[in-house]
Amino acid sequence: MKARTPKGTRDFNARELAKRHHVTSVIQSAFKRYGYAPLETPSFELSETLMGKYGEEGDRLIFKLLKSGNFMRSVAEGATPKASDIIDKALRYDLTVPFARYVVENFGQLPMPFKRYQIQPVWRADKPQKGRFREFYQCDADVVGSQSLWQEVELVNLYAEVFEALNLAVVIRLNHRGILSGIAEMAGVGDRLTEFTVALDKLDKIGQEGVVAELKDRGFSDDAIKKLSPALIPARSMDESLTALDGWFEGSEMGLKGIEDLRFILQHINSNIKVSLDISLARGLNYYTGCILEVNPVGLDMGSVGGGGRYDNLTGIFGKEGLSGVGISFGLDRIIMSLEELGQMPDGIVSCPQVLVLNQSDAEYAFKTCMALREAGIDADFYPDSAKMKKQFAYAEQRQIPWVIYAGEREAAESRVVLKHLADGTQTNLSIAAAIEQLKP
RNA sequence: GUGGUUGUAGCUCAGUUGGUUAGAGCGCCUGGUUGUGGUCCAGGAGGUCGUGGGUUCGAGACCCAUCUUCCACCCCA
Numbered sequence: 052m053k054a055r056t057p058k059g060t061r062d063f064n065a066r067e068l069a070k071r072h073h074v075t076s077v078i079q080s081a082f083k084r085y086g087y088a089p090l091e092t093p094s095f096e097l098s099e100t101l102m103g104k105y106g107e108e109g110d111r112l113i114f115k116l117l118k119s120g121n122f123m124r125s126v127a128e129g130a131t132p133k134a135s136d137i138i139d140k141a142l143r144y145d146l147t148v149p150f151a152r153y154v155v156e157n158f159g160q161l162p163m164p165f166k167r168y169q170i171q172p173v174w175r176a177d178k179p180q181k182g183r184f185r186e187f188y189q190c191d192a193d194v195v196g197s198q199s200l201w202q203e204v205e206l207v208n209l210y211a212e213v214f215e216a217l218n219l220a221v222v223i224r225l226n227h228r229g230i231l232s233g234i235a236e237m238a239g240v241g242d243r244l245t246e247f248t249v250a251l252d253k254l255d256k257i258g259q260e261g262v263v264a265e266l267k268d269r270g271f272s273d274d275a276i277k278k279l280s281p282a283l284i285p286a287r288s289m290d291e292s293l294t295a296l297d298g299w300f301e302g303s304e305m306g307l308k309g310i311e312d313l314r315f316i317l318q319h320i321n322s323n324i325k326v327s328l329d330i331s332l333a334r335g336l337n338y339y340t341g342c343i344l345e346v347n348p349v350g351l352d353m354g355s356v357g358g359g360g361r362y363d364n365l366t367g368i369f370g371k372e373g374l375s376g377v378g379i380s381f382g383l384d385r386i387i388m389s390l391e392e393l394g395q396m397p398d399g400i401v402s403c404p405q406v407l408v409l410n411q412s413d414a415e416y417a418f419k420t421c422m423a424l425r426e427a428g429i430d431a432d433f434y435p436d437s438a439k440m441k442k443q444f445a446y447a448e449q450r451q452i453p454w455v456i457y458a459g460e461r462e463a464a465e466s467r468v469v470l471k472h473l474a475d476g477t478q479t480n481l482s483i484a485a486a487i488e489q490l491k492p
Numbered sequence: 493g494u495g496g497u498u499g500u501a502g503c504u505c506a507g508u509u510g511g512u513u514a515g516a517g518c519g520c521c522u523g524g525u526u527g528u529g530g531u532c533c534a535g536g537a538g539g540u541c542g543u544g545g546g547u548u549c550g551a552g553a554c555c556c557a558u559c560u561u562c563c564a565c566c567c568c569a
Contacts, residue, residue, distance in 0.1 A: 053542080058560070108567055111493075173569085178493085180563060187569065355569065382569035411527060444529030459527065473529070
């Protein structure tokens with residue numbers, strides 16, 4: 052048997068965990084500062100909770116769990132089982148659907164509006180590639196029970212704050228489902244909005260011509276495509292785009308509502324935040340009904356490091372109609388990769404012991420010394436075997452422990468220790484209390 | 493799901509048109525040095541060449557399958 056992790060999964064060593072903790076603590080403290088309460092949900096849900104919520108493509112990517120015990124019991128002899136016959140649970144695919152399930156299940160006990168954040172791994176049976184894993188973390192903040200646009204304003208501010216604190220240059224792109232609907236309506240293809248947005252979503256990838264070609268492929272008429280053409284423009288400054296669309300949307304209620312919403316957001320977010328209108332931003336998830344936003348790192352071919360939007364009826368699928376929600380998500384793994392590629396990940400955040408107590412001629416005295424350091428709140432390690440100095444020093448070096456302490460017979464005799472700094476080789480003979488004083492963080 | 497790519501020592505990689513006993517650097521272990529690491533010197537361990545089949549007198553190399561890695565598409569964080 053070969054020891055290895057499953058496809059698309061990773062181990063995180065001390066160094067990597069330090070980086071992850073650095074990023075999550077920035078995100079978490081922002082979530083808390085904006086008034087969100089923490090929530091954790093199970094790593095797996097009933098499969099019926101998840102299936103059908105992410106489109107047909109999504110169902111394929113959900114990790115499904117076999118029924119416990121004899122999972123074939125409801126399958127006729129010799130028959131090919133249907134998925135629903137042999138599975139009844141599935142790994143969490145995102146954090147939004149479990150959140151919706153939680154809200155419906157606990158409705159009545161929850162304060163409204165209800166704001167929660169959640170930082171947990173999710174799983175997708177995707178083929179791994181750059182910046183894409185089968186197990187990865189999402190950091191979500193959502194609020195349900197309020198239609199106020201102030202929520203969107205807050206979330207844009209929150210995004211900007213986090214990425215500024217992380218020192219990651221990003222561009223925040225905004226769009227509105229109403230604008231997409233308005234464009235489709237004006238072109239007389241309002242009934243084929245989803246198809247239209249799927250093609251439009253590729254604008255920055257395949258260009259205007261590519262989108263036109265795809266629309267033709269999908270059977271859109273030349274006339275409709277011609278009318279859609281004002282939409283096929285790349286992202287540009289918010290003000291400019293809104294003014295241009297404003298006149299065009301005359302008579303389209305949905306389109307005008309979209310413009311009005313985005314104007315409100317634009318006017319109220321922190322004035323130093325740059326956002327752009329990107330009408331090609333459609334996002335795969337079709338439950339968004341209002342504002343849509345996505346965040347991309349500048350100067351990297353990385354995909355988005357965050358996204359979100361408003362969904363007017365997410366809880367409807369669990370039988371609770373009319374609850375409006377809006378939320379955003381941070382892609383932790385991609386943020387970390389972006390920071391590393393740009394050389395923006397801070398060094399020296401690895402946590403290791405402050406001092407190694409060497410084990411030489413008096414193990415009991417050395418151990419006692421180590422325990423005294425620990426009781427004083429110092430991260431201290433005790434070398435468990437009376438090995439050669441060479442070996443013990445090599446151990447300290449490999450772990451990047453900055454100090455070592457000699458506490459052998461000679462030191463025990465006078466109740467002192469020798470404290471040595473590895474980097475410059477200086478050492479002093481002093482009392483345990485004095486050593487503690489020197490090592491205190 | 494489609495197409496491509498990768499796999500040889502702990503790590504990074506050599507390995508000729510198929511030919512004896514598969515190499516290097518770094519790391520590791522032992523000793524020089526049983527209370528002082530990094531340097532130096534001497535010696536040593538470590539590989540069923542991803543796995544399973546096949547072709548061949550002979551396979552690390554060629555063929556097939558499978559797993560894995562990375563990449564593009566689809567989709568997504």
